[in-house]
Structure formats: structure tokens, C-alpha cells
Amino acid sequence: DKGQYRHYMLKEIFEQPTVLARTLQGRISKTKVLEAAFGADASGIFDKVEGVQIVACGTSYHAGLVAKYWMESIASIPCQVEVASEYRYRKVFVPKNTLFVTISQSGETADTLAALKEAKKSDYLASLVICNAPNSSLVRESDLVFMTQAGPEIGVASTKAFTTQLIALQLLTIALGRRHGLSADQEAKMVAALATVPDEVAKALTLDTEIKITSEKFADKKHALFLGRGVEYPVAMEGALKLKEISYIHAESYPAGELKHGPLALVDADMPIVAVAPNNELMEKLKSNLEEVQARGGKLFVFSDQASAFPSSDDVTVINVHSVPDTIAPMVYTIPLQLLSYHVAIVKGTDVDQPRNLAKSVTVE
Numbered sequence: 203d204k205g206q207y208r209h210y211m212l213k214e215i216f217e218q219p220t221v222l223a224r225t226l227q228g229r230i231s232k233t234k235v236l237e238a239a240f241g242a243d244a245s246g247i248f249d250k251v252e253g254v255q256i257v258a259c260g261t262s263y264h265a266g267l268v269a270k271y272w273m274e275s276i277a278s279i280p281c282q283v284e285v286a287s288e289y290r291y292r293k294v295f296v297p298k299n300t301l302f303v304t305i306s307q308s309g310e311t312a313d314t315l316a317a318l319k320e321a322k323k324s325d326y327l328a329s330l331v332i333c334n335a336p337n338s339s340l341v342r343e344s345d346l347v348f349m350t351q352a353g354p355e356i357g358v359a360s361t362k363a364f365t366t367q368l369i370a371l372q373l374l375t376i377a378l379g380r381r382h383g384l385s386a387d388q389e390a391k392m393v394a395a396l397a398t399v400p401d402e403v404a405k406a407l408t409l410d411t412e413i414k415i416t417s418e419k420f421a422d423k424k425h426a427l428f429l430g431r432g433v434e435y436p437v438a439m440e441g442a443l444k445l446k447e448i449s450y451i452h453a454e455s456y457p458a459g460e461l462k463h464g465p466l467a468l469v470d471a472d473m474p475i476v477a478v479a480p481n482n483e484l485m486e487k488l489k490s491n492l493e494e495v496q497a498r499g500g501k502l503f504v505f506s507d508q509a510s511a512f513p514s515s516d517d518v519t520v521i522n523v524h525s526v527p528d529t530i531a532p533m534v535y536t537i538p539l540q541l542l543s544y545h546v547a548i549v550k551g552t553d554v555d556q557p558r559n560l561a562k563s564v565t566v567e
């Protein structure tokens with residue numbers, strides 16, 4: 203039932219404050235992550251983990267890429283991320299005491315399931331799935347299970363599944379991190395920030411009207427470039443995937459520092475550039491990347507916060523997101539990008555919930 207909403211996708215975007223709260227419920231105390239959320243055996247396994255291999259497809263793969271930044275910077279352990287269709291057919295080297303993690307909304311994605319089956323023949327410490335479908339194949343086949351509480355996702359384009367996966371992955375990062383130098387104080391700070399995610403996401407949703415107006419500037423465009431740096435780069439990748447899936451606009455994502463190495467050649471007045479730009483340690487570098495884009499006549503759409511003080515102009519549309527701690531910025535900045543792709547699709551008149559050529563769950567190779 204779509205309720206008051208015109209599409210399932212919009213309903214699911216707006217459900218995020220509720221389902222994110224549900225995904226956190228019982229998984230954190232005021233100051234700590236509660237490891238039982240990963241299964242009764244989780245703590246004993248986590249004690250031994252020295253590295254993480256993440257495998258997933260599509261949007262779930264992008265969640266994994268965000269987690270790589272977290273794992274290495276917060277948990278101080280190596281983390282590899284790969285799409286399942288590549289992983290499954292490759293001879294892999296498995297470092298000692300590596301945890302094999304799959305991420306899947308449906309739990310039935312054929313390549314991800316095949317990758318897990320391959321992994322079970324290798325020398326992994328254990329397998330963990332982050333999944334939204336309780337009775338799914340991936341849940342049955344994995345040693346440890348973390349259930350996201352997004353509820354059924356009907357729209358083909360994944361929205362609430364992604365942000366709840368990010369919550370799960372940050373809880374995992376903290377659980378592993380506390381064994382590798384993450385202090386109780388740092389953990390408490392991160393947990394406090396996580397507890398604000400539902401409210402911050404609700405604030406981001408109030409940008410809906412502004413984004414709807416902005417979306418009209420994309421309607422006649424054939425291409426768009428999405429830029430981010432650091433942990434916001436995979437957020438930009440996910441933004442580009444959403445736009446191409448439901449509006450059929452060719453959208454590419456790049457880490458902003460790569461512009462000069464090729465993609466800058468594409469930039470002209472017909473190429474909108476979307477930048478994910480919270481005020482973090484990479485902000486100044488990103489700003490100078492974006493100045494290069496502007497100098498070539500590119501039209502910029504910058505998702506930023508007040509603190510970044512991004513000047514708007516005829517060629518620069520700044521959409522101000524409420525300022526949040528770096529650790530939760532990926533969850534929050536995903537929201538306006540989901541809304542952007544939704545409204546662009548509406549302007550273009552595409553079938554938002556059922557984009558052409560796509561299926562909700564890819565159960566064949």
C-alpha cells in the first residue's frame with residue numbers, strides 16, 4: 203500500500219527515519235554497540251577477525267564501499283570490497299582470519315549467493331550477512347546474520363535498504379574497532395551520533411520541495427557527473443546509480459581528484475555536476491576541484507552544509523544539508539540524492555517503481 207504517496211519509491215524514501223530507528227533499536231545502548239545483534243556467536247568470532255572481505259552487488263556494493271573507509275580508518279583493519287559477479291569467478295587470496303561479509307537487501311541475489319558458496323570452500327574465519335529478508339538463502343547459508351529492519355522494499359530502486367545497511371556496517375565497524383584500539387570514549391561518541399541519524403534524515407527530507415524545483419534543471423540533460431571525495435565518493439556512486447536507473451540519464455561518478463585525469467574533457471554547460479560536499483577534512487580540496495569544473499562552464503549542484511560556506515551563483519546551486527558529524531554524513535547525504543533522482547524521473551515521466559529492463563531481485567546470473 204502506497205498510502206499517501208504517489209510511488210513506492212517515495213514512500214520508502216520517507217520511511218527512512220522510522221526504519222533507521224528500528225534498525226538501531228536493541229542494537230545500541232546509550233554508549234555501546236550490543237554485539238548480540240550479529241548473533242550469539244558473534245563476539246567470539248569478532249575477537250579473531252584481522253581483516254574483512256565484503257562482497258555484494260549494485261546498491262549493496264556501494265554500502266560496502268562506504269564501509270571500507272570506516273573499517274580502515276575507525277576499526278584499523280584491512281577491508282576489501284568487490285562486486286559478487288567478479289569475486290565468484292576469480293581465484294582469490296584469503297589473508298588469515300578474514301571475515302567474509304555479504305550485503306543484500308533480498309538475500310537471493312544469485313551472484314552474491316554463489317560468492318558465499320565459493321567463500322565457504324576457502325579459508326575464511328566465518329561468514330556474516332547483512333540482509334533485509336529474514337527467510338532468504340543468504341541468511342540460511344551464513345554463520346552470522348545481521349537483519350536490517352527496513353521492512354519490505356517494493357520500489358526496484360533501493361533506498362531504505364541502503365541506509366539501513368550503512369547503519370549495520372557502522373555497528374560492525376565499531377564492534378571490530380573496539381578490539382583494535384577504538385576507545386570506549388570514541389565508541390560512545392559514534393553511538394551518540396548514530397542515535398541522531400533518524401532525526402537528521404528527517405531534516406534532510408525537508409529539502410524535498412527545494413530539490414523538486416532543482417530537478418527541473420536535469421530534465422533535458424543527457425549526462426550527469428557525480429563527484430565526492432573520501433567516504434562521500436561511494437555516496438556519489440550511489441547517487442549516480444539512482445539517477446541512471448530511474449530517469450535513464452547517463453550518470454557517472456568520479457572521485458573528484460580524478461577529474462583532471464580524463465573526465466574534465468566532458469565538462470560543458472550541458473553536463474550537470476553533482477557534488478557531495480559536507481564540510482570535512484577534504485572540503486578545501488573538493489572546492490578547488492569544483493572551481494576547475496566551473497572554469498569550464500559546468501553547472502554545479504552542491505550538496506553541502508553551512509560550514510562549508512559554498513557560494514551560490516547563476517552556475518552554482520547550493521543545497522544546504524544540516525551539519526552532522528562525519529561518521530553519519532553518508533547516511534544523511536544519501537537522502538537528497540535519492541530525492542533528486544526521484545524528482546528528475548517524475549519530470550521525465552518514467553516508470554519510477556518499475557524501471558525498464560530491471561528486476562527487483564536478480565536471482566539469475
Ligand code: F6R
Nearest residue numbers: 260261262306307308311359360
Ligand atoms: C539498485 C538496486 C540493485 C540492487 C542489487 C543487489 O537500486 O536495487 O543494484 O542493489 O541488485 O540486490 P540485493 O541487495 O537484493 O542483493
